[in-house]
Amino acid sequence: MREVAFIKQNKEKWLSFEKTIANNTVKDPDELASQYIKLINDLSYAQTYYPKSKITIYLNQLAVKTYNKIYKNKTEDTNRIITFWKTEVPLITYKYRKFIYIAFAIFFTFTFIGVISAANNAEFLRTVVGDSYVNQTLENIENGDPVAIYKSGSNWGSFIGITVNNLRVGILSFVLGVFGGVGTIWVLFENCVMLGSFQYFFYEKDVFWESVRGIWIHGAMEIFAIVIEAAAGLILGASILFPGTHSRFTSFKKGAKIGVKILISTFPFTFAAGFLEGFITRYSNVMPNFLSVGIILTTLALISYYYLIYPFKVNKQQTSKILAFKP
Structure with missing residues (x-):
């Protein structure tokens, strides 16, 4: 798939996901983890076919933000005092x-x-x-x-x-x-x-x-x-x-x-x-x-x-x- 087609096909999904992360609107950690797996798949595809592209850098940064979000939610589920x-x-x-x-x-x-x-x-x-x-x-x-x-x-x-x-x-x-x-x-x-x-x-x-x-x-x-x-x-x-x-x-x-x-x-x-x-x-x-x-x-x-x-x-x-x- 050409890079332009790849971006056009997934652009709305990425932007929506980025907005969700930025606004902290995810209520279900499992849903977040599921979206994270999809994002990792897209990132892996981009790293394989467009390794030097800006879209690869963008997806990598979004993946890192999502990982931090998942880790934060996991921490908050535990006893805060402990x-x-x-x-x-x-x-x-x-x-x-x-x-x-x-x-x-x-x-x-x-x-x-x-x-x-x-x-x-x-x-x-x-x-x-x-x-x-x-x-x-x-x-x-x-x-x-x-x-x-x-x-x-x-x-x-x-x-x-x-x-x-x-x-x-x-x-x-x-x-x-x-x-x-x-x-x-x-x-x-x-x-x-x-x-x-x-x-x-x-x-x-x-x-x-x-x-x-x-x-x-x-x-x-x-x-x-x-x-x-x-x-x-x-x-x-x-x-x-x-x-x-x-x-x-x-x-x-x-x-x-x-x-x-x-x-x-x-x-x-x-x-x-x-x-x-x-x-x-x-x-x-x-x-x-x-x-x-x-x-x-x-x-x-x-x-x-x-x-x-x-x-x-x-x-x-x-x-x-x-x-x-x-x-």
Whole structure:
């Protein structure tokens, strides 16, 4: 068949199909798949007899659009919440993984500053957390329970209060990213210096191991989540400072949307950390070493896998699907 006759015979069908795809009017995924098969047949014919023709390029582009439409419908049929944590967030964290690495680099730097500051100034911790907090901790050390300050109050009261505070810190860290990321860095600075100086304080008092067993039962996920939330804030700041080819406002909206998704993804870990602090940490002094260490390593491995390893696996799976599609 001559190319002109081929186009004339199928033109109306292609245009109608293109309009359907563009206007998102397909209600039945099976019907869409059926039309897609017909389109692939036409594309195969064009690739065979008119390989360098514009009509072949047009059909290939339409086939790709249709494939994406089918894949989108398939995704929307699944549980949206599961898809969010199982696929969407991992792909986002993979794409913006450099911000996570930067946030961790800042975290370790500021924590080290806290350690060095406390090591060179015996009164430094008091300027960070206040005299009453330090005095109470000294009393707890003398009483044989260095981290007793984390065990006051009721289980549920501690869980709710701690979780709300951690959510506040995370949201604040993200929102302050609107100031070019400077606000996020400041929140991270405050928390990291406090962490570093406090841990050195325990080391200096020869109760470092006891503090690790207590603090990091909940701290593994709590601190890790704060770093991820800081990464979200840095993404927001970068979207304002470096809009690229987009307008600054368009870039900001995109950065805000991405950042919010990352922020929300940390909430389950924040709740889990609050639960551990409210219900488990209080028993750290009577808990066998293998159990406390097991909880710390398990929680750290869980959140590390989700943000540092799993995104690579999801990205590889998605890339394989794309490469397997050859119209």
